[in-house]
Amino acid sequence: MIDLQDGLAVHGVGGRRDQYLPVMTFQTSGRSALRIDGDACRLIDAYHSVGIGSLYVADLDGIRRDRCQQSLIESIAHHAWAAADSDRRGTLFLDLGLRDAVTPQRWNWIESLARNHPRAVVILATECADDVSLLDDVLSRVPRDQVAVSFDYQDGRWLSASTSEEAWLDACGRNAVSTVIGLDLASVGGTSIGRTLELCKRMRRPLPQPRYVTGGGIRSAGDAQRLLDAGADQLLVASLYAQ
Template sequence: MQLIPVLDVRDGIVVRGVAGERSRYQPVTSRLTTSARPLEVARSLRDTFDTRALYVADLDGLEHSQPDRDLHRTLSADGFELLLDSGVRGPDDAVVALESGAKNIVIPLETWTSADALGSLVARAGADRLVFSLDLKAGRPLSGAGDWDGMTAEAIARDVVAAGLRSLIVLDLAGVGVDGGVPTLPLCRAIRSKFPDVQVITGGGVRGRGDLQALAAAGIDGVLVASALHNGRVTPEDVAAVQAQSSAE
């Protein structure tokens, strides 16, 4: 199971996500660095956890359709393998995001409304660099008024897989930053059971090694972590132990 550190970025500052209440996000405080600047925070995570993987939630893009392309390019040029969530809303947005140097881009349920457009994007750009984010809040899909409005999370996952995508993020914003455990684990197990060939990534609420072990045992491919890295509840030793467990299994 891969550790994927998370940067939530707004107005050029890394902020700490809490329960998806974005208006209340404040600059991150960390044991790893005194800075809240994205490049410095990203480097501190790379140096501590020996990973180039980085999930970037560009809140300016998600909330206001004003993604920070310069930041994306800066992080990519510094060697980070970005999983970039910049709030793409259609195929043209997605293609521009792909040109920023990100290794993979996220198609978020909260901003993407058309099932047909998803299929068109896969045909246009291929599935290899696309990851669909099944965004939830307190267990309910954040589907807005789009084609998936009123559908269950599992039904949306079925449509996404049918469109040709092979990577899914399952993330409940209500669990982010509250140290309550990962609420999406049952849903991840259900998706893994129905679609065994699909890569499943989750996160939100990781408290420590025990949560990582539970995710690894469930066959999760990647875990998104932010607060637990900065406050020391997840250490490099924890990550190494869980990765060794995954390899042994």
């Protein structure tokens, strides 16, 4: 998982985004720490070095201020696959902070990004989306298998002032969304999967079919296995390696 803020890869903790600091090192067992110093492409190389091919990128400038870092996103998309061995090229999840008011120029860019990078998945995050109808707009421009909906919470609280969890569950089922992400930001960078596990179990009841992606608080193989046993298909890790 890679959070981008002001052009740097930052270390997310608890959803307190005004306190995020640049990722400085990447540490794995039995190896010397790699210097990252906020360089997103260097962080991608570090993830590749431990066999992680799929990446989740959250553009916090887009999410918080509706100022998508387009050039940086394009560089990351190119680097993610150019630097990886062919058998390690996984999915690139992109949370661009999409809102109801998307300009035609930005739609053109998103369509081009999806077309040029067929393994990219554009995330529609409920934290940012002002209306459920935005899902229809995204699906009219991006292939269905390149679209994901992220259900966003903070310490169990639904993060949307204008939409409801029920409306998004209905929209995902009605549109046969292929990938759903569940995130409780309070667990990001933490040391417990409690909230993440609870959310996984709850989300799997109304949405048993889509690929389910989640993360937050994963610190061991045992944590990962508990989430997989609860119905997760793919896991997001960051603090396990990057500090």
